[in-house]
Each structure stands twice: as structure tokens, then as C-alpha cells.
Amino acid sequence: MLIIRCSKCKNKLFKYEKIGKGKLLHLWKKRIKKEYSIIKSNKNIYCECGNLIGVDEGIYIKIIKSSITYSGEIIK
Template sequence: MLTIKCADCKTKIMKYKKIGRGKVLRCYRDRITRLYDYKVEGDELKCGNCGNVIGDIEKKQVDMNQHSFTYSGHKEKK
């Protein structure tokens, strides 16, 4: 499980179940286990505290902006 936080204000955005190695480039909706503080404006996912754009919302996934979030936790092996 990864905890994804805003890079600017360190507010928790979501808990995500990451499977496999590599960067967090997109978050699939069925693997997001909990949403904390967020806003949706149009097709953008933003931090609920400072308004930083975290990613772009698609049908089955959220395409993440690499420099707008940080994460902590452990990735699961395939």
C-alpha cells in the first residue's frame, strides 16, 4: 500500500495498492482503496488543501503528474 501525498503541502490524497516495480505513472481506479482530501475540477484531480494538480482523470485510471505528489509505503511484487 502506498500513501500518496501532495508535494506542496504534504496533505494525504489517497491510499493506493501498487503492484509491481517502477514509478507511479498512473493509478487505476479499482486499486484506489481510500480517498482523503481532494477536489475534482473538470477532468483534473487536485489537492483539497492547496489546489495543486495531482493528475488527469481518465475512464479507468488517473494519469499522475510526476512532480506534484510524493508517496510512502511498500510496493507489492508481481
């Protein structure tokens, strides 16, 4: 499980099940296990601090790489 945090304020954003190698570019909604304090406005997803995290594309969230950091285990 990965804990995804805001790169600006370090707040937790998502608990996410990342499977396989590769960069974290999309968050598949079915693999999001928990949402923390995020703000949704139209299709944009923000951290509580106002940092734009990504864009809701329906089945996944396209994340802005520079807006997040993450830690935890990737399932291979």
C-alpha cells in the same frame, strides 16, 4: 499499500495498492483503496491546496509526477 501525498502541502491524497515494479505514473481506480481530501473539477484532480495532481482518464488517473510524493510498501 502506498500513501500518496501532495508534494506541496503534504496532505494525504490516496491510499493506493501498487503492484509490481515501475514508476508510479497512473493510479488505477480499482487499486485506489481510499481517497482523502481531493477536489475534482472536470477531469482535473486537485489537492485542497490547489496543486494539480492529475487528470482523470476513465479507468485510471494520470498523475503529475512532480505533484506527489509517496511512501509505503509496493507489492512485488
